[in-house]
Amino acid sequence: MRTKYIFLVILLSIAVSSFGQVQSPSEFLRNKYGIQFTPNHLVMGYFDHLTEQSEQVQKLNYGYTNEGRPLNLYFVSSKNNLDRLETIREQHLAKIGIGDSSVSEEDIAIVWLSYSVHGNEAGGTEASLKVAHELVTGTETESSKWLENTIVIIDPSVNPDGNSRYSHWHIGVSNATANPDIAAKEHYEPWPGGRVNHYYFDLNRDWAWTSQLESISRIKVYKQWMPHVHADVHEQFKDNPYYFAPAAVPYHMHISDWQVEFQTRIGKNSASQFDNKEWLYFTKEVFDLFYPSYGDTYPTFNGSIGMTYEQAGHSFSGRAVKMENGDTLTLQDRIDHHYTTSISTIEVSSEGAAELNSNFVKYFDVSSSNPPGALKSYIISGDNPAAELSDLAAYFDLHNIEYKALEKDLKVEAYSYQDNEELETTLKAGDMLVSAYQPLAILTQVLFEPNPALEDSLTYDITAWSIPHARGLKAFATETKIKSSRAFELSKNQPVFSAEQPYALAIKWDCLNDASIIGDLLEAGVVVRFSEKEVRYEDLSFSRGTCFVTAADNRKNENWYTVCKSVITQADGMAWSLSSGWAQAGADMGSTNFVLIQKPEVLLLSADELDANSFGFAWHYFEQVLGYPVTVVNKENLVSAMESGLYNTLVIQDGRVNMNERTKASLESWLNSGAKLISSANSVKSVSGLEGIQLGDAKSLDFNLKRGAMNYEDRERAYIPVMIPGAIYRAELDPTHPLAFGMGDHYYSLKTNTVQYDKMENGWNVGVINDDLRRLGFAGSKVHEAQRNSMVFGTQSYGRGSVIFFTDDLLYRGFWKRGQQLFANALFMGGN
Numbered sequence: 001m002r003t004k005y006i007f008l009v010i011l012l013s014i015a016v017s018s019f020g021q022v023q024s025p026s027e028f029l030r031n032k033y034g035i036q037f038t039p040n041h042l043v044m045g046y047f048d049h050l051t052e053q054s055e056q057v058q059k060l061n062y063g064y065t066n067e068g069r070p071l072n073l074y075f076v077s078s079k080n081n082l083d084r085l086e087t088i089r090e091q092h093l094a095k096i097g098i099g100d101s102s103v104s105e106e107d108i109a110i111v112w113l114s115y116s117v118h119g120n121e122a123g124g125t126e127a128s129l130k131v132a133h134e135l136v137t138g139t140e141t142e143s144s145k146w147l148e149n150t151i152v153i154i155d156p157s158v159n160p161d162g163n164s165r166y167s168h169w170h171i172g173v174s175n176a177t178a179n180p181d182i183a184a185k186e187h188y189e190p191w192p193g194g195r196v197n198h199y200y201f202d203l204n205r206d207w208a209w210t211s212q213l214e215s216i217s218r219i220k221v222y223k224q225w226m227p228h229v230h231a232d233v234h235e236q237f238k239d240n241p242y243y244f245a246p247a248a249v250p251y252h253m254h255i256s257d258w259q260v261e262f263q264t265r266i267g268k269n270s271a272s273q274f275d276n277k278e279w280l281y282f283t284k285e286v287f288d289l290f291y292p293s294y295g296d297t298y299p300t301f302n303g304s305i306g307m308t309y310e311q312a313g314h315s316f317s318g319r320a321v322k323m324e325n326g327d328t329l330t331l332q333d334r335i336d337h338h339y340t341t342s343i344s345t346i347e348v349s350s351e352g353a354a355e356l357n358s359n360f361v362k363y364f365d366v367s368s369s370n371p372p373g374a375l376k377s378y379i380i381s382g383d384n385p386a387a388e389l390s391d392l393a394a395y396f397d398l399h400n401i402e403y404k405a406l407e408k409d410l411k412v413e414a415y416s417y418q419d420n421e422e423l424e425t426t427l428k429a430g431d432m433l434v435s436a437y438q439p440l441a442i443l444t445q446v447l448f449e450p451n452p453a454l455e456d457s458l459t460y461d462i463t464a465w466s467i468p469h470a471r472g473l474k475a476f477a478t479e480t481k482i483k484s485s486r487a488f489e490l491s492k493n494q495p496v497f498s499a500e501q502p503y504a505l506a507i508k509w510d511c512l513n514d515a516s517i518i519g520d521l522l523e524a525g526v527v528v529r530f531s532e533k534e535v536r537y538e539d540l541s542f543s544r545g546t547c548f549v550t551a552a553d554n555r556k557n558e559n560w561y562t563v564c565k566s567v568i569t570q571a572d573g574m575a576w577s578l579s580s581g582w583a584q585a586g587a588d589m590g591s592t593n594f595v596l597i598q599k600p601e602v603l604l605l606s607a608d609e610l611d612a613n614s615f616g617f618a619w620h621y622f623e624q625v626l627g628y629p630v631t632v633v634n635k636e637n638l639v640s641a642m643e644s645g646l647y648n649t650l651v652i653q654d655g656r657v658n659m660n661e662r663t664k665a666s667l668e669s670w671l672n673s674g675a676k677l678i679s680s681a682n683s684v685k686s687v688s689g690l691e692g693i694q695l696g697d698a699k700s701l702d703f704n705l706k707r708g709a710m711n712y713e714d715r716e717r718a719y720i721p722v723m724i725p726g727a728i729y730r731a732e733l734d735p736t737h738p739l740a741f742g743m744g745d746h747y748y749s750l751k752t753n754t755v756q757y758d759k760m761e762n763g764w765n766v767g768v769i770n771d772d773l774r775r776l777g778f779a780g781s782k783v784h785e786a787q788r789n790s791m792v793f794g795t796q797s798y799g800r801g802s803v804i805f806f807t808d809d810l811l812y813r814g815f816w817k818r819g820q821q822l823f824a825n826a827l828f829m830g831g832n
Contacts, residue, residue, distance in 0.1 A: 021053045022136055025129040033129065034332040035178070036319065037122050037167040040069060040160045046129050047074050047156055054136045055079045056147065063217030066198035069160035071217055076135045076152040078144075081108065088151065089225060095357070096226065096303070096364035097439045098400070109353035111346055112153040112227040112304075114295055115338075117204045119162020120194035120315040121235035123334030128156040128233075130335055131342045141343055146350035153227065158295075159196075159203050159214065166194025166315060178319035180328050186318040192612035193315060199624070200616025201814065204232070205291075205461070207298035208447065210398060211620070211814030222302075223400045228356040229266075229305045229349050232295030233338055235313035239324045241280035242337050243310035244270045247296070248288045250456040254372055254442050255289055255300055258359045262305045262352065270344040279337065290454070291461035292446050293813075301443045303363045305356075307345075311337045364439050371436035373445040375415070377482040379406065380432040381474040382491075387513035387572060388473065388817075389432065390490050401447075402438045405488040406431045414476035417450060417468035418746075420730060420774055425476060432488050437481060448477060451776045458717065462726025462752065464777030465815075469728055469748045472818030495568055498577035501551060501561040504589060506537070508574040509545040510742040512625070512817065515824035517573045518547055519628040522599040522828075524563050527553035529594040530829055532738065535586030537578050545741025545829065548594060550581070595738070595832050600649040600676075602628070602827070603642075607635040610655035614681065617811035618653050625820060628827075639663055642670040649827065654681035654753075654809050664690060672799030676831040678823075680806045681753050687803060693796065695805065696758030699786040720780050726752045727777035731767040731792040738829035739766040739795060739804070743822060749792050750816050751779070755807045756786045763796035793822070795830055802831030 025033040028046050032038070038046075051059045056076055063071040081088060088108055090101035113131070115124035132154055138144045157163050166189060174186040192200045197214060206215040236243070245263035267283055274281045287308050289297050300306035311334050312323075319331045349356060380392065396403050410427045436445055446452075450466050468475035508514055509530065521528055529548050534541065554560035568575050581589030604618055622630035630651075633641045639662060641647055650667075659667070668690055671677060679687040688695050703722045710718055731747045733740040740747075747767055759765040769787045779787075795804045804826045810819030 024133055034335055037170050039167050040157055040164040043125055043156050044072055050132055050136055056136050058082050062221045065161045066213055067161045074154045078147045081151055095361050107354040107357040109150040109349040109356050110227040111229045111349045113231050113342055114155045114158050115233045116163055117158040117295055118195040119159040120166040123235050123311055123313040124233035124338055125157045125163055127335045127338030128154055130339045146346055149353045150350040152346055161198045162194040162196055180320040180322045187316050189315045191608040196612055199620040200612045202613055204295050205293050205813055207295055208293035209815035219398055227304055228360050230299035231307050231309055231345050234310045236310045237314055238312050238317045238321050238329055240312045241282050243282055244341050245307040246284055248285050250288050250290045250454055250459055252290050253453050259305055263307050266345055266348045269348045270341045273340050273344055288460050290459050301446050303360055309341050367441040368437055368439050371441040374479055375477040376436045377478050378434040378448045379427050379476045382431045384473050385511035386491050386493050388511050401440055401444050403488055404433045404484040405486045406433050407484045407486045412478050414478040417475045433484050454778055457720055457778050459725055464728045470816050493572050493574040495575045496577055497565055502577035503580055504548050504550040504578045505564055506542055506576045506578060507547040509547055512821045516627055517567055517571050518828055520567045525557055526560050526563055528597045532593045533586045536584040540576055597828055598832055600827050601647045602630045602649045603633045603647045604630050605652045606632050607657055609657050610653055614654035614809050618651055621811050639666045642666055649676045651678045652683040656682050657686040671801035674800040676801055677803045678826050681755055681809045684755055684805045684807055694762045696760045699756035701782045701786055703782050721782040722780050724779040724783045727775055727779040729769050729787055730774035731769055734766050737764055737766045739825050741825055749808050750812055751808050754783055756790045759791050760794055763794050765791050765794045767792040804830050
């Protein structure tokens, strides 16, 4: 008997030493867990506690947010696995042709769980604490067994800034006891809400585009691990049952049968758990796998089993909320449901570790040796601006997409992205070559596909997105496999600066980098003009929009030439020193065709009526892309800002802004005095109410739903004719107008709304969609027809000022790079 007692004491001692000091979330948070939302710093504090107290947890800080909060991953596995974590990682990558480590026959499953990319869907972050605690302690499951062959990577809070915004607001306004009445204040978070990050971006739409700091940081470490399974944990509206895989159609055509089969296996296991607990759930509806920049699709196109999980909750639910069935949904319910699917995912992955490994390797072997898509080689012309090629190369490097240079000139039949048609062309030696024959073949093909095949038009997001169209690049794609071992070399501009101060300096204008240079020069007090005509000086030809800095304009700034050389050189711009203003062709430099750029002093309107994402697109654009100062102004302070005399430009992003009579009168007066207004998407409708604005007629979709002639089950599909989730249309440009300078004769516009106007009679229709209606992606028949002969963007004089209309959001999600250049035209050249 004494022997048994001693043995029991030894066992207890071992348990205490391995996780005896590990506190549960409730113990660590002083019994607040599941009752109140946990501030983000305490979430990280709990995970740090697990790291300190358990040999089964390791922490990796992979970056910081814009507001300085840490981005942390926590690796949970057996001590044996964690002791050789780097070796496991390298051998895992070697299996799929990445890196040069030796290949191991060991079958370790790698499962990545991402919680609450939308910060106000806070049930996910809360559940991550319970999941981690269970994995470490194993009090309810066989987690210790699973962790022998599984590495679980937990990101407790993908969006710490949004999560903090929501949790601190909720704690500050909620009662001591949760109030389930939907009328209570705690169910209505204020604009912009915690869904978005610091710049109001939806990080769940940014996986592929990596415009945001959090996304860039995450993708770097994601590519270092390439997990077999990735679950993206979300929340939806309060009355929705739980959603888990399998996903809804449409599936992208390049998703493999194996990926569908394994996500279904996980879903069935989760279903059995929910059945046992008598919880409602649904699958195969709403959440599809098509758009490539989600937290389920991007991992999927990287070979993973990518899945979305959706629990009823969201900010509307607070800590408790009455449901339509009379029940009350609590925060604890949300935690328990997310916990169950998370544990189910780990369990199935552990049990199927060998299959995951073998099929993962097969996925990469097959896709790299025989890429499934028709297009096999993508060529980006070396004629594109050097800065654009440099930015593209950095993008490929981040996403581990391989690229080379063409070894010789090739005459081929190829698809031209700019012409949107097949043609015969000569590719030049040194052009950038991206071959589909590489480990990330599927991701490469998906990002380059010009017109993705869509099996069902009822889809959740945009339906066309190709990199060349988004970036406005001269590029081609061919079905021919083109081989090359030649490394691609980035060329740098070689500005032609004279030793002495010249008569003038000509600065190229054909990409966003050039706009940043001009912005920096204006900020430095340099006076700049642009040419409205094509001109020729000293045997050099300059296109419309070329910027000129003259000694005559800058007599009060004796350092202007030094400043220009410094800014242009650091930014890798292109410029030429000129010794005379005498034109060999076109206008002399003193002509009125050289228009003075008025330095924009920018107001960016902030208002509850605006789409928070769209506002954020502009805020981020000014601060992080263009690097140009902007003043964010609340609608309540707009009048005083305009009347201050300090500003001359107002930007209003997507949204129907309601203005009182005083604001409208002040805006009209301000514009009459010489100011500029840039309006986008639905704000064009708001601006159209200003006195004197004469837009073309708004196009009607002429849609009348006739329920008597349809089956009830078809009611959702009945609206397809007036839907446009996101399609690309080709707009023809007036290349002689400053809004189109540097853009060529056409622009591919990403349309995500039904803002359509006939061409103006009393304004400049700079970008229009013609009769041929060239489109990529899906748009309903009524919406498509309404694009015919419509204005995409234009401008109208307003007294001494001007109003610029963009019917689409040029800055959409920070990835439509060509739109960013067009916006810069409006900022610096439009209305001058």
